[in-house]
Every structure is written in structure tokens, then in C-alpha cells.
Amino acid sequence: MKNLKSIALALVVVLSTTAVFAQTKNINTTTSTIEWVGKKVTGQHNGTVNLKDGALIFKGKKLTGGIFTVDMTSLTATDLTGEYQGKLNGHLKADDFFGTEKFPTAKLIFKKIVTKSANVYSVTADLTIKGITKPITFDLTVNGNTATTAFNVDRTKYDIKYGSKSFFESIGDKAIYDEFELKITLKF
Template sequence: MKNLKAIALALVVVLSTASVTAQTKKVDVTGSTINWVGKKVTGQHNGTVNLKDGALVFKGTKLAGGTFTVDMTSLTATDLTGEYQGKLNGHLKGEDFFGTEKFPTSVLVFKTIGTKSKDLYTVTADLTIKGITKPVTFEMAVKGNTATTKFMVDRTKYDIKYGSGSIFDNLGDKAISDEFELAVALKF
């Protein structure tokens, strides 16, 4: 009887400490969105950029990881049309900004994840733009088969200095904010 209790207790301990296997959920790139907003002294521009691929990793119901590749060649302004949209898109894809011919993708890889509340996580990730990798931290809400976040990226950390008032003097109303906002809605 003592042996049976000891075996039962050992089994309960083993089962309760067994690690939950990770489950990778592929992101639906056509159902997911990335919207951006870039501000300047005289206003702002907004637009979209597409995911090329991505996946979230869960352990049980808890977010445990993620990796995403963004198609920078899909970068487009949505607040303009025609010739002006073409000019801005060309400038953003050019060497002054994202250099998409040489750097057609950007990558985000989750490094650490902390639970803030039931469906809200604090994520620190490595973001690679133009071949330069820097950490970013943001909150991500995960509910059902969706995940959403909104965060700021300092473009000067990725050698995107064009029109930066913190780098160049005397720009006046031509200054462009160093930070741009990303609003991401993932379906998986």
C-alpha cells in the first residue's frame, strides 16, 4: 500500500511538471495587416506593408514565440493616389529610406515574452531593417485566432536618417519624425 501511494505521488509529480509541447501556428498573410504612420512637421502619411510569412508559437494557451518576415517591396502609401503616391512610394523604397532593392525583407523575431495579464503579453523582439538588428519592446494582445499590437520604431537606429531633425540642423518644416508607428493585426 505504501509503495502504491509512493508510485501514485511520483506519477502526479511527473505529470504536473511535464513540459507542455510547443505548437506553431502559421499566420494567414492575406488576412493579416500591417499599417504604418509616418509623421512630419507639416502632417503625416500612412500606408500598408505586407507580411511575407510568419508564425506564432504557443505553449498550451500561452504565447511563447514568434517569427515574421515582412515584404518591404509591398510598402505603399494609402493616403495619396496617382503621381504623388508613386513619388512617395519610390522615395520610401529608395536608398534614403528602406532601400528595398537591396533589402527586400525585414524580419521580427520574438526573444522574450512576459505575461502582463490573461491575454496581454510584453514582447521583446529583434527587428531587422536594412540588415541592421535592434531590439524593440511592445505589448501584444492575443485572443482566439488573432493577435494585435501597436508600437513605435525609431528609424534612425536602422540607418534611415533622411529628414531627421535629431541628426540634421535647419530642416525647419521639412523635418520628419524619427519614429514611425506600426499597427499589426494577425490572423492565424
């Protein structure tokens, strides 16, 4: 009987030390940031957009998943003030850009994660903007309770064609580049 208890105890210890359970770490939407840059032939604009919610999933210290919702209604330019900021914000939220009245959120769902090096992962995710979902791949670095990434998004893949030279050849110096840049810092 004593031997059976010892074996049972040993089995419990082995299982508890080798089993790694998934841990969901919710994103702090107040301290996390998404910064954007949109460029045109004659300059650029930059700003921010807020996370509505999100989480990273780990098994032990290894990243295994993630899901995020972006509040597109919070989209704002930070390089302008007053009337010009209001005009740009209104235009970015209009149907010819992000259509935030009809599409108030965007989503990012991790689909495949490959470890590149210590704390650096190659992530392939589904990005949904304006109800259109396309795959995107980027590197994500995780240090402590912070994850960071920067990548470009081709807006034309999400039916955002306004001012695109790809669709309006004679637009000249009023052209807006198809890709916009995102720089993301996640705190959890």
C-alpha cells in the same frame, strides 16, 4: 502482471495530461495587416506593408515565441493616389529610406516574453531593418486566433536619416519625425 499494466497505463495518462508541447501557428499573410503612419512637421502619411511569412509559438495557451518576415517591396502609401502615391512609394523604397532593392525584407524575432495579464504579453524582440538589428519592446494581445499590437520604431536606429531634424538641424518645416507608428493585426 496486471498491477504492472495498471501502473504503466497510469504513467502514460499522467505524462500525456501534464506534458505541454509547443505548437506553431502560422500567420495568414492574406488576412493579417501591418499599417504604418509617418509624421512630419506639416502633416503625415499612412499606408501598409505586407507580411511575407510568420508564426506564433504557444505552449498550451501561453505565447512562447514568434518570428516574422515583412515584404518591404510591398510598402505603399494609402493616403495618396496616382502620381503622388507613386512618387512617395518610390522614395520610401529608395536607399535614403528603406532601400528595398538591397533589403527586400525586414525581420522580427521574439527573444523574451513576459505575461502581463490574461492574453497580454510584453515582448522584447530583435527587429532587423536594412540589415541592422536592434531590440524593441511592445505589448501583444492574443484573443482567439488574432494577435494585435501597436508600437513606434525609431527609424534613425536603422540608418534611415532622411529629413531627420536629429541629423539636419536647419531642415525647418520639412523635418520628418524620427519615429513611425506600426499597428499590426495577426490572424492565424
